Amino acid sequence: MKSYRKELLMQLPERMGFFNITPQVEACLRESGIRDGLLLCNSMHITSSVFINDNERGLHHDYGQWLERLAPHAPVHQYRHNDTGEDNADAHMKRQIMGREVVVAVTNGKLDFGTWEQIFYGEFDGRRQKRVLVKIIGE
Numbered sequence: 181m182k183s184y185r186k187e188l189l190m191q192l193p194e195r196m197g198f199f200n201i202t203p204q205v206e207a208c209l210r211e212s213g214i215r216d217g218l219l220l221c222n223s224m225h226i227t228s229s230v231f232i233n234d235n236e237r238g239l240h241h242d243y244g245q246w247l248e249r250l251a252p253h254a255p256v257h258q259y260r261h262n263d264t265g266e267d268n269a270d271a272h273m274k275r276q277i278m279g280r281e282v283v284v285a286v287t288n289g290k291l292d293f294g295t296w297e298q299i300f301y302g303e304f305d306g307r308r309q310k311r312v313l314v315k316i317i318g319e
Contacts, residue, residue, distance in 0.1 A: 181317060181318065181319060182212070182213065182214055182217075182316075182317070182318060182319065183315075183316070183317050184208065184212035184213075184214060184314075184315070184316040184317075185313070185314070185315050185316075186208050186211070186313075186314045187224070187311045187312065187313055187314075188201065188204050188205075188311065188312040188313075188314060189309055189310075189311060189312075190228070190301050190303070190309070190310050190311070190312055191306075191307075191308065191309045191310070192301075192303040192306040193306065193307060194303075194306050194307070195253070195303075195304070195305065195306050195307065196244055196247070196248075196271075196274070196302075196303060196304050196306065197244075197302075197306060198240045198243065198244075198300050198301070198302050198303070199300065199301045199303070200235050200298055200299070200300055201221070201230075201299050201300065201301045201312065202235075202291075202298045202299045204314075205219070205221055205291070205299050205314055206291060208314040208316065209286060209289065209290075209291065209316060210289075214286060214289070214316050214318040214319065215286070215288060215289045215318070215319060216286055216287060216288070216318050216319055217286045217316060217317050217318015217319060218283055218284070218285060218286060218316070218317055218318060219283065219284045219285075219286050219291065219314065219315070219316045220281060220282075220313070220314070220315045220316075221281060221282050221283075221284070221312065221313070221314050222281030222282075222312070222313050223275070223280055223281070223301070223302075223310070223311075223312055223313075224310070224311040224312065224313055225310040225311065226272055226275060227271035227272055227274075227275055227304050227305035228271075228275060228301065228302060228303050228304060228305070228310050228312075229274070229275045229278035229279055229280065229302035229303075230279070230280065230281055230282055230299065230300070230302070230312060231278050231279050231282060231300055231302060232282050232284075232293075232297050232298065232299055232300070233297070233298070233300060234296045234297075234298070235296070235298045235300075240300075243278075243302075247277065247278070247304075250273070250274075250277065251269075251270040251273035251274050251277070252270060253267075253270045253271075256269070268304075268305040270304070271304035271305035272304075274302075274304040275302070275304055278302045278304075282299060284299070286316065286318055
């Protein structure tokens, strides 16, 4: 069995946003040479996310509004986590909702997606560099 590991560097200019990382993940798969197996893709930070869904701008807008209603950034004093001097408690909660990682089957050298599925990076406390891990195992 072969194993492949790569870190993708992410830095979104806004506090919250969504970025399609499918092309970068597919490049990792090609580089790995693995034809059949499993691919794990996860955020290595507690205020960002990796998830699978549709690449549709309206949906991403809706995610942003929905998450802000569930865990609004302001007022920052509403969160005990922010008593430490931080202002990102909402980002931790948004990450918990959107998830840490995805696992995708690899079949014949391709990501074995359903219709419309793509992999996204979700940022909830942006403006600094973060890492996304791509780990692939298989033959």
